[in-house]
Amino acid sequence: xxxxxxxxxxxxxxxxxxxIDSEGNIWLRAGVELDELYINRLYxxxxxxxxxxxxxxxxxxxxxxxxxxxxxxxxxxxxxxTFSQLQQDxxxxxxxxxxxxxxxxxxxxxxSNVLLSISDISTLDNIVFYHSVSVCTLSIMTGIxxxxxxxxxxxLGIGALLHDIGKSKIDQELIKREGDxxxxxxxxxxxxxxxxxxxxxxxxxxxxxxxxxxxQHHERWDGKxxxxxxxxxxxxxxxxxxxxxxxxxxxxxxxxxxxxxxxNQSIGLIKRMSGVYFDPRVxxxxxxxxxxxPLGSFLKLNTGDxxxxxxxxxDTPQRPVIRIILDKNLRRVRESHEIDLSRxxxxxxxxxxxxxxxxxLLPRPS
Numbered sequence: 001x002x003x004x005x006x007x008x009x010x011x012x013x014x015x016x017x018x019x020i021d022s023e024g025n026i027w028l029r030a031g032v033e034l035d036e037l038y039i040n041r042l043y044x045x046x047x048x049x050x051x052x053x054x055x056x057x058x059x060x061x062x063x064x065x066x067x068x069x070x071x072x073x074x075x076x077x078x079x080x081x082t083f084s085q086l087q088q089d090x091x092x093x094x095x096x097x098x099x100x101x102x103x104x105x106x107x108x109x110x111x112s113n114v115l116l117s118i119s120d121i122s123t124l125d126n127i128v129f130y131h132s133v134s135v136c137t138l139s140i141m142t143g144i145x146x147x148x149x150x151x152x153x154x155x156l157g158i159g160a161l162l163h164d165i166g167k168s169k170i171d172q173e174l175i176k177r178e179g180d181x182x183x184x185x186x187x188x189x190x191x192x193x194x195x196x197x198x199x200x201x202x203x204x205x206x207x208x209x210x211x212x213x214x215x216q217h218h219e220r221w222d223g224k225x226x227x228x229x230x231x232x233x234x235x236x237x238x239x240x241x242x243x244x245x246x247x248x249x250x251x252x253x254x255x256x257x258x259x260x261x262x263x264n265q266s267i268g269l270i271k272r273m274s275g276v277y278f279d280p281r282v283x284x285x286x287x288x289x290x291x292x293x294p295l296g297s298f299l300k301l302n303t304g305d306x307x308x309x310x311x312x313x314x315d316t317p318q319r320p321v322i323r324i325i326l327d328k329n330l331r332r333v334r335e336s337h338e339i340d341l342s343r344x345x346x347x348x349x350x351x352x353x354x355x356x357x358x359x360x361l362l363p364r365p366s
């Protein structure tokens with residue numbers, strides 16, 4: 001299974017991951033063979049990337065997700081419902097929120113050896129709900145790596161799930177808008193941390209520390225963030241975790257003014273921002289949970305060979321198992337073979353190839 005841009009989706013491919021709307025409805029289930037009608041409809045709905053199964057280059061391991069599809073659907077649905085309740089000035093269901101975070105935490109703990117390798121596919125209309133769930137998942141994984149106990153993980157999880165809840169009180173047209181904002185619009189949008197803090201702190205059964213996640217997730221390690229220009233350890237550690245997870249997921253998400261970044265590109269940018277935007281300790285913990293090269297990625301090695309990631313190594317996320325498909329002379333190998341990079345320390349990935357780059361390298365059919 002691999003994530004590809006729509007321009008490379010062709011009839012006969014099989015959908016690798018179910019397409020789910022923010023109501024929790026499955027628009028198209030994983031395993032469906034894609035035809036012209038399905039492809040055109042998904043594009044009309046606003047999808048620009050999807051996961052497909054394509055065994056042209058041989059089988060890969062089944063992609064594991066850290067939380068089940070059922071739990072992901074339920075969490076997305078609850079986040080949307082919570083936004084809707086606040087927009088109607090109704091009380092939110094904190095019992096349901098705590099329960100869903102407990103479910104997410106339990107599943108992550110049960111899958112503690114699974115690396116994060118799947119990014120959600122959403123449309124612009126639903127992006128804030130999918131984003132909230134992804135940030136919650138990665139934040140909890142990071143907290144586990146940092147040795148958090150059960151209580152701290154639940155406080156962190158609630159704060160991460162609701163980190164953008166202040167956006168429910170801002171004009172949704174502004175939230176969905178892409179491109180440059182006017183100074184007045186940017187100032188209004190920048191109020192969402194304070195609005196989120198005000199919402200969460202009014203619920204006595206939610207931790208005040210969870211409220212501070214919403215308040216502080218746009219603060220920067222160097223003190224140049226907002227709304228209070230806090231720096232270093234003056235930013236609560238929960239918020240430091242969510243800040244890094246928030247940025248990582250934003251980089252991985254398609255926007256009309258730019259494509260989504262590849263995983264290794266996103267990790268590289270996060271590393272460069274370590275010590276400036278983010279707590280370096282948080283960055284190390286977070287990245288250790290991410291598969292640098294997800295299953296189905298195409299890698300060029302320092303040997304000149306090109307291969308596809310066929311298996312992941314949870315202990316060494318930057319050293320997966322590669323099935324060689326092209327030799328250094330860019331010829332298809334007659335008998336593919338695998339290289340476990342965790343055991344071949346002199347062989348390293350030097351470049352991740354996009355679908356476009358790979359298609360230019362592959363021999364044309366005669």
